[in-house]
Amino acid sequence: MKAEIITIGDEILIGQIVDTNSAFIAKELNKIGVSVYQITSVQDDKTHILKAFEAAESNVDIVIITGGLGPTKDDITKTTLAQYFEDTLVYDEAVLNNIKYLWKNFVKQPLLQVNIDQSLVLSKATALMNTSGSAPGMWIEKNNTIFISLPGVPFEMKELMNSEVLPRISNKFKRPYILHRTLLTYGLGESVIAERIKNWETALPDSIKLAYLPNLGRVRLRLSSTGFDKTAVIEGVDAQIETLLPLINDVFVGFEEHSSIEQLIGNQLVKLGKTLSVAESCTGGKIAENITAHGGASAYFKGGIVAYATETKIEVLKVAPELISEYSVVSSEVAEAMAQNVKTVFNSDYGIATTGNAGPSKGDSDAEIGTVYIAIATPDAVFSQQFNFGKQRLRVVQKAVTMAFTLFQKEIFKK
């Protein structure tokens, strides 16, 4: 059961946007037992799109196409599909009614001919109703391959995947169970970990695949396995994890699946009945943003202060000016004061603070670029650590955020 994803649009090939649709589609297909053989991004060019369709048809069972379904002249996916399938376009009444409904109730602008033409679909296709937009999806079967065309706007694509595409694929095919489990580690490079678990890795059965994913100081180890007997797949992978864990005990942080580190933290805080607030200098709001990206954060997250300027640290976070002049604004003393005071300001049980110099220029302190102090205030103590995260601004910020969550997670899980 193999699929190819084809994303259509010059904006991808000139680097104007990052193709996030493919990752979403791939993840969802994996969950229902369909593996993705290839992802191909092609230009808004008929010849090129036709070539991609042909190549995909020879390689896979399911071709999912996104993009190029809009009402403007640069959108050519539908006419190209018609040519590929030697088919004509016909109006779909249900789709047209949906468009009229959307225009009347939400768009509130005149319905133009190009909007009406959005209800044209291939005569051989099953139209997939897009309740959030005017471009319908299409499901077309040819010999042994299914072509599915979806709009490129991410939330419309996602809705159609969930409401139409995944249920239809699930009904039509007997699919294996695909399992990925990812172990997060922090503190050792991938080659050292590989050396350490060499014997274990060599003894892995062929049915289980191991991948090393290093990024920003973390190494993730992913175990993958596929099979029609779901229980056997899970038990097989679990057995391997059980023998792996003792080997990486000192660097193992947690499992990634189904929950990011922020979600693990949130769940644990709810369990403990504790609350958190954050004071961010160099991370500029990114810690708060990651926490609040998950619904339900208001149960444990009291809020945050982005204390970018030194005067903000003094005036809003009540850090003593003497502390700053004695130790500098980028110091463990100031980080700890920020963590403790933000706890007080927000009346929370825990506080996280960052202060550092992310570059490119030195800012309000003489600290070397890349220097970051992270402090954690607990209900009855405070501690901090110094790091150097290199010279590239966005990387420094991202590493600091990752490390803040890692330190905090260790703290709240040791209870």
Add this chain to the structure above:
Amino acid sequence: MKAEIITIGDEILIGQIVDTNSAFIAKELNKIGVSVYQITSVQDDKTHILKAFEAAESNVDIVIITGGLGPTKDDITKTTLAQYFEDTLVYDEAVLNNIKYLWKNFVKQPLLQVNIDQSLVLSKATALMNTSGSAPGMWIEKNNTIFISLPGVPFEMKELMNSEVLPRISNKFKRPYILHRTLLTYGLGESVIAERIKNWETALPDSIKLAYLPNLGRVRLRLSSTGFDKTAVIEGVDAQIETLLPLINDVFVGFEEHSSIEQLIGNQLVKLGKTLSVAESCTGGKIAENITAHGGASAYFKGGIVAYATETKIEVLKVAPELISEYSVVSSEVAEAMAQNVKTVFNSDYGIATTGNAGPSKGDSDAEIGTVYIAIATPDAVFSQQFNFGKQRLRVVQKAVTMAFTLFQKEIFKK
């Protein structure tokens, strides 16, 4: 002058990561006149990779490959390249010295055989020195096609692109000039804009391509043109923009190139000598984070408060409890109080505030999910607007951030 980007790694095809490397590479290649024909993501599978190499070689002049160069067993790009070019791997002394230097000064862990083996390169290749990691890039010429292999870790890939790949391509080829200019609009759907500028679009010369990019309430119009006479390309596009602008005057927000809306705002604040602070409820720090993502923000950004809980709005932002009980926490009155008070807390000239209900559950107010109030406090006034951004949490947040910047930009550019 055409290129294909091949990204290798199961993590892309199972949707575990979003492939951001391709967008970066595509953008940089475009800047030096190389257009990207296709982006292909393939599994860590030798047969599949070889097939992708062959297809790319028949289509393009330059093949850029990322990923699969690590020291662990799942990394097979190098041996696959050796097979494709019928070549052997040899140790590169300069690369080995670099690895030894990195291990001694930064990694500070024992140098293993797998680390030493990272200095193996194809005998026919020019090694491209990776000063931040152990995996060198490679430049291999075959007939009329150049294969360039780069590590998949984004910052290592970026460094090698800038220090080695782009200069070498620029030296080797005479390249055309590629121009993209993108106009940001807000307030009309793409079909209405298309209808309005129909005559202008029909009269566009063949050398200029127009694309409509709708997203989250904004429509971007991109004009693209290519040619060896740079001045003629620029003048041709500028002339079209000059006749286009009067047609979309009421919805035109600005140009996207070289600067995001946050950078435009930052530059303008510096020019005006004014400062900004933000109070964020439903946007959870994302406005602050977008502002501080750019170096130099400390010149105009005083800081922000993430006032997630109602009590934070009262205690930290000093919003009167009576205001909240009378109008509800999601109201224009509270948004305006937040914007004015955050200005006072941070002693800034401008304040931006958001309060709303992003879902999935209703939280501290009865406001419908998707309802967001955005307020702007200026040096001498305050105003706010109500929006409904739909039911999907992340989309509500992103739309609110976009809209906050749009409103604020209009405000500071009208002076």
